[in-house]
Amino acid sequence: MATEHSRTAARLMVSPAVILLFLWMIVPLGMTIYFSFLRYNLLMPGMESWTGFDNYYYFITQHAFWDALINTLLLVGGVLVITVVGGVALALLLDQPSKGQGIVRVMVIAPFFVMPTVSALVWKNMFMNPVNGMFAHIAKAFGLQPFDFLSHAPLASIILIVAWSWLPFATLILLTALQSLDREQMEAAEMDGASWLNRFIYLTVPHLTRSITVVVLIQSIFLLSVFAEILVTTNGGPGTASTNLPYLVYAQSLLNYDVGGGSAGGIIAVILANIVAIFLMRMIGKNLET
Amino acid sequence: MSRKSTATRQAVVTVAAWTIGFLIFFPILWTIILSFKSEGDAIKAPLDVLTSTWTMESYHEVQERSNYLKHFWNSVVLSLGSTLLALLIAIPAAWSMAFVPGKRTKDLLMWMLSTKMMPAVGVLVPMYLMFRDFGLLDTRIGLVVVLTLINLPIVVWMLYTYFKEIPGEILEAARMDGANLRSEILYILTPMAVPGIASTLLLNIILAWNEAFWTLQLTTSNAAPLTQFIASYSSPEGLFYAKLSAASTMAIAPILILGWFSQKQLVRGLTFGAVK
The missing domain is CATH 1.10.3720.10 (MetI-like)
Structure with missing residues (x-):
């Protein structure tokens, strides 16, 4: 069917998308790499000079970088653990026949559609505020001292907020996967006397492995660049207690006007994300073969 | 399994599913409730909030304050x-x-x-x-x-x-x-x-x-x-829970409704076809 003529037409149809994405990838990234080798401060325009790897050296040796790196990993890891474990449990529950399943699904999926600035501010004020928040009211009702979540456990609080936004995503994907599980095989195992636990370990878990991998990898891509939630709740503080890598780069380049240092940080973030991306691409690439 | 135990089981699952679903949805529900309260009432203890009067004033204020x-x-x-x-x-x-x-x-x-x-x-x-x-x-x-x-x-x-x-x-x-x-x-x-x-x-x-x-x-x-x-x-100024709630409700409502219609496509789209 594919003649020479139609192949040329096909190339013409693909090219706008390819050219645009190519430019989008190469131009700003090239500029970031270039800036990362310059001493370049927005407050001193026209004073740019070549510094080699100095920016990388200063970025990596500052204390804030290591804090931010650890915070980034804790944030990604914490949210992943909560959403995968919670997602599997929820998916198993929602897969059981029950009344009003449709409505429950609608309630569970809802947080995913809430924009990050809204979810962060709602949790910060209406729930975690130590004076008027819901948790403070509950603590007072039991005669306890209200806990100031965002000052005393800023990173944990942000993990909770972000996990709330992503739990629906994990649940929905795992539920979709569960529903494609072979019912007859399950029933056969049950007839043969396999316990619930054994059926879970030997049938359900292997069936879900692929979907869990997909959830982990896709969420990692988004979680590595969490930004809005931190900006509107803690501004990365107190100190660097809740600063992650994207926030550190933002602070360095647009709050401290250090374009060179910020660019070096940006490149480090790109490298980190690419390590995760390589795994994701392999997964999806495999899927494309079938 | 006998029919009776299946029915019991379904009742237990139903209660569990509704409870967890409600808890997950609760922050959104609470935001919507607070958006219909006055600023003074919105910071009260949860039970007092529910029994206070309902009002649309925050919605008007949000529009006036920030377009x-x-x-x-x-x-x-x-x-x-x-x-x-x-x-x-x-x-x-x-x-x-x-x-x-x-x-x-x-x-x-x-x-x-x-x-x-x-x-x-x-x-x-x-x-x-x-x-x-x-x-x-x-x-x-x-x-x-x-x-x-x-x-x-x-x-x-x-x-x-x-x-x-x-x-x-x-x-x-x-x-x-x-x-x-x-x-x-x-x-x-x-x-x-x-x-x-x-x-x-x-x-x-x-x-x-x-x-x-x-x-x-x-x-x-x-x-x-x-x-x-x-x-x-x-960066809050004075009492603002009701206004924040009204603004939040208006910001998420349109997309929440669109989102509920697209649950199935969401899985497929966000996993690049890896999970259908």
């Missing part, structure tokens, strides 16, 4: 504009990759996806400087372009997985029956492609509506969509 409608309109223009632009570029590309696949089609698709892996913060500085130098900061046109580019790979991928499912044989059959190219496209391909295009449109509007990195970095007021509008509440 909600302008930001709502910006969100509409940005999400719809970037989605339509992305579709315009992606439909021909996905179409030709699905129907005239070459040796490198797979590599091309993977490469497109890889552009999505680049963290936004890696290109923050040059984007900011370019926007500043071209006078695009706080303009809708600049942001439409950025949102189009960041979502283009997802749009191409989603469309590709949908188009791939349209059987090529059906075209040959139609041709045998004497259909010409025009009627092929009009009566066979378009009706089969429309559902896929519609789901892609829906999912992409949701993603663009909630995008909160570039919209926060590149806008301040004129082109600011609802994400930025809500962020202005991060």
